Amino acid sequence: MPVGAQGEVKVWQRRERGRQFAIWLGWLAGTALFVYCWQLISEITMWDFVWDSPRVAADIGARMLPPKWAYIEKIWRPLWDTINIATLGTALAILLAVPVAFLAARNTTPSATLVRPVALLIIVSSRSINSLIWALLLVSILGPGVFAGVIAIGLRSIGFIAKLLYEAIEEIDDTQVEAITATGAGRGQVIAYGIVPQILPAFAGISVFRWDINIRESTVLGLVGAGGIGLQLQSSLNILAWPQVTLILIAIFATVLVSEWVSARVRHAII
Amino acid sequence: MSVAESAPRRWKRPPLIKSPRLRWGLGLGAAIYLALAVGSIEVNWERVYEGLDRGWAFVVAFTEPDFIQRWGDIRDGLIESLTMTVTSTVLGILLSVPIGLGAARNLAPLPVYLLCRGIIAISRTFQEVIIAIFFVAMFGFGPLAGMLTLSFATIGFLAKLLAEDIESIDPGQAEAVRATGAGWLQWINYGIQPQVMPRLIGLSLYRVDINFRESAVVGIVGAGGIGATLTTAFDRYEFDTAAAIIIIIIAIVMFAEYTSGLIRARLK
Numbered sequence: 215m216p217v218g219a220q221g222e223v224k225v226w227q228r229r230e231r232g233r234q235f236a237i238w239l240g241w242l243a244g245t246a247l248f249v250y251c252w253q254l255i256s257e258i259t260m261w262d263f264v265w266d267s268p269r270v271a272a273d274i275g276a277r278m279l280p281p282k283w284a285y286i287e288k289i290w291r292p293l294w295d296t297i298n299i300a301t302l303g304t305a306l307a308i309l310l311a312v313p314v315a316f317l318a319a320r321n322t323t324p325s326a327t328l329v330r331p332v333a334l335l336i337i338v339s340s341r342s343i344n345s346l347i348w349a350l351l352l353v354s355i356l357g358p359g360v361f362a363g364v365i366a367i368g369l370r371s372i373g374f375i376a377k378l379l380y381e382a383i384e385e386i387d388d389t390q391v392e393a394i395t396a397t398g399a400g401r402g403q404v405i406a407y408g409i410v411p412q413i414l415p416a417f418a419g420i421s422v423f424r425w426d427i428n429i430r431e432s433t434v435l436g437l438v439g440a441g442g443i444g445l446q447l448q449s450s451l452n453i454l455a456w457p458q459v460t461l462i463l464i465a466i467f468a469t470v471l472v473s474e475w476v477s478a479r480v481r482h483a484i485i
Numbered sequence: 486m487s488v489a490e491s492a493p494r495r496w497k498r499p500p501l502i503k504s505p506r507l508r509w510g511l512g513l514g515a516a517i518y519l520a521l522a523v524g525s526i527e528v529n530w531e532r533v534y535e536g537l538d539r540g541w542a543f544v545v546a547f548t549e550p551d552f553i554q555r556w557g558d559i560r561d562g563l564i565e566s567l568t569m570t571v572t573s574t575v576l577g578i579l580l581s582v583p584i585g586l587g588a589a590r591n592l593a594p595l596p597v598y599l600l601c602r603g604i605i606a607i608s609r610t611f612q613e614v615i616i617a618i619f620f621v622a623m624f625g626f627g628p629l630a631g632m633l634t635l636s637f638a639t640i641g642f643l644a645k646l647l648a649e650d651i652e653s654i655d656p657g658q659a660e661a662v663r664a665t666g667a668g669w670l671q672w673i674n675y676g677i678q679p680q681v682m683p684r685l686i687g688l689s690l691y692r693v694d695i696n697f698r699e700s701a702v703v704g705i706v707g708a709g710g711i712g713a714t715l716t717t718a719f720d721r722y723e724f725d726t727a728a729a730i731i732i733i734i735i736a737i738v739m740f741a742e743y744t745s746g747l748i749r750a751r752l753k
Contacts, residue, residue, distance in 0.1 A: 248575050251568035255628045258565075258709075263625030270623050298522040305519075342738040343731060344702045346614060347712075350719050351727075355540040357532035364526070407498075434612040438705065451618065463611070470610045 274456065281464060282457035289446055289465055295360050296442035296469070299435060300428035303367025308421055311372045315379035321391075322383055322409065333376075340373030345431045349440040360441035367428050367435070374424055382416040383409065415484050426477035433466045543724045550732055551725035555718070559730060562714035565628045566700040569710055573632045573700075574693050577639025584640055585647030586673065592651060601644070608641030617703040628709030635696045635703070642695070646688055647681065654680045683752050690745035697741060701734055 218225045229237070316322045318333035349366035356362045386409060394408035436444020443462060450458040502508040552559070587593045587601035608616075613634055620630040654677060662676035704712020711730060718727040 247571060251571040254564065254568045255572060255632060259627055259629040260625050264629065267623040274619070274622060294525065298525065301518075302522055302526075338739055338742075339735055342698060342735040344698055346702045346705060347715065347731075350705070350716065351543065354719055354722070355536040355543065357529055357536060359529070360526045361528045361533075411498075430610065430612055434614045437614060447615070463615070466615075467607075467610050 277454075277456040278460045280457065281460035282455075283461065285458045285461050286465070289443060289462060292436070292441075292443040292446050293465060293469060295363075296432045296436075296444075297429065299360060299363040299367055299432040299440075299442050300425060300473075302364045303432070304371055304421060304425045304428050306364065306368035307371030307375055307424070310368070311375035311379060314372060314376040315383060316405070318376060319380040319383035321386070321388075322405065333380075337373045337376050337380075340369055340371075341377065342373075343370065345370035345428075346434060346438060349435045350438045353439045358439035358441070363432060363435045363440035363442055366440055367432055370431070371424050371428060374427075375420055378420045379413065379417060382413045382420075386412045418484050419481050422477045422480045426473050429473040430470055433469070539722070539724075543728065546724035546728040547732070549725060550729035551723075552729045555714070555723070555726045558714045558717070559711070559726070559733070562704070562711035562730075563733065565631075566697065566704075566710040566712075569628050569632045569635060569700045570693060570697045573635030573639060574689065574696050576632070576636040577643060577692065577696070578689055580636060581640050581643035581647060585644040585651065588644055588648035589651035591654075591656070592673075592677075601648075605641050605645050605648075608637055609645065613638045613699045613703055614706055617706050617708040621707045626707045626709070631700060631703040631708035631710050634708055635699055638699065639692055639696065643685075643688055643692055647685060650681045650684050651677060686752060687749045690748060694738065694741045694745060698734070698738060 218227050218231075227234075314333050314336055317324070317329050318337060320326060320330070323330045323333070345366050348369045349362060352362040352366050352369075356365070390412065391404060391408040394404050399407065432442050432444075434444045434447075436442045436446065437448050439445070443466060447459065447462050450456075450462060500508060502511065584601045584604055587597045588605055590598055593601065616637055617630060617634040620633050624630045624633065658680065659672065659676035662672050667675065700710040701712045701715065704710040704714070705716050707713070711734065715727060715730045718724075718730060
């Protein structure tokens, strides 16, 4: 325990002097970095707009209320599309992510030096790129529409599902695998009877969790033309139809709440 | 002696869902839904076929990404993204701590709890891009709107997880501090903070990562950052520049993930 001396009296201190100094330096560097970054942003900001923002916010707020309830007729179809994008995208991602996960897990990969890095690279690339960027790309390749949205959500979700799944595979209980192997089972049989039953609950949980996230993400894909409720949002914003925007936001909020409730129920039932 | 003793029994794998009615019902429901959903997607195959060339051009672009031609734009975008990441994470943490405290049922009275949970729900429901649209309308184009968006989005993530962490602390320690006659702040500082700190640091590091990734997206609606550069590249069909930007994003995310993994491993 570090003890300092104040004259004759010994005083308890929490840390050694060097360590205390290092922590102080860390805080100093962090604060300096923050201030520097803030300055860079502040330089390219037009502060007149910012000072005007309370008035603009009040103005928008006043225009947004009350919501235009009649518009709900027109958003049932986009909402259905949004849910489809999320669900089909998740299904597509599951199909592609399962093999990737088995190739990436240390205990099931056919080759740790050749195949595993490739699988990990697929996972990282898919995770790093947001679904909106995938959508941007796919809209310019496939044309606008729900199809591009489904593929975008699918590509984005591969990395997420495969990462969590391969971690689950690596954490399985080896004795069960050993027991199945001891009966003379082939490679496929070991996976089917030794590994799959162990990861099935985790797999179901991960899939539902990702579906929940995908519902949220698919609400904005329309902003870049990939279908769903985002298209309606974009067109309402373009014509400054604020009461419609409010209704769309309420619809999104309700959809997300329902999907969160469903996913919580399913995960609760599994675990 | 008769040969027929017991019928040979075959072992069958136990199904995931035990009740057969629920199992078949779910299966049938899923099949009907899939048919309806797939049926309602309209794919213009001619357009897809035409686009395949462009898709291939994009794949090829990854083998020869062009960092040089638009390097000025890429550099500006990257600097904006990185500064946005740093400032928004710091601001986000500063905002998340009080809201997280307020959203923990064992600390806060009911009205405060409901208010804080409401803020968290709004922040979690609406994607960064939607929030960014509003902030751009209010604060004008540029990284300030993006920074505020990411700060707000950080609240939904960090405050929620912090609140859940606080709700599951060991109440004995907090009670012990209380019993010494500590005030509210001292109670938080000595009874609760030490219990949640390691996880809070880990989550904050993870959030740095997410904020960088999201900073690449808010640019699509004009809130600054590398996303603006990327959108422009796609609009001009400059796939080689787009590929370069995506490679840079992946590299930075990998680096951030690796470092934060190292730091988290040391904290444990």
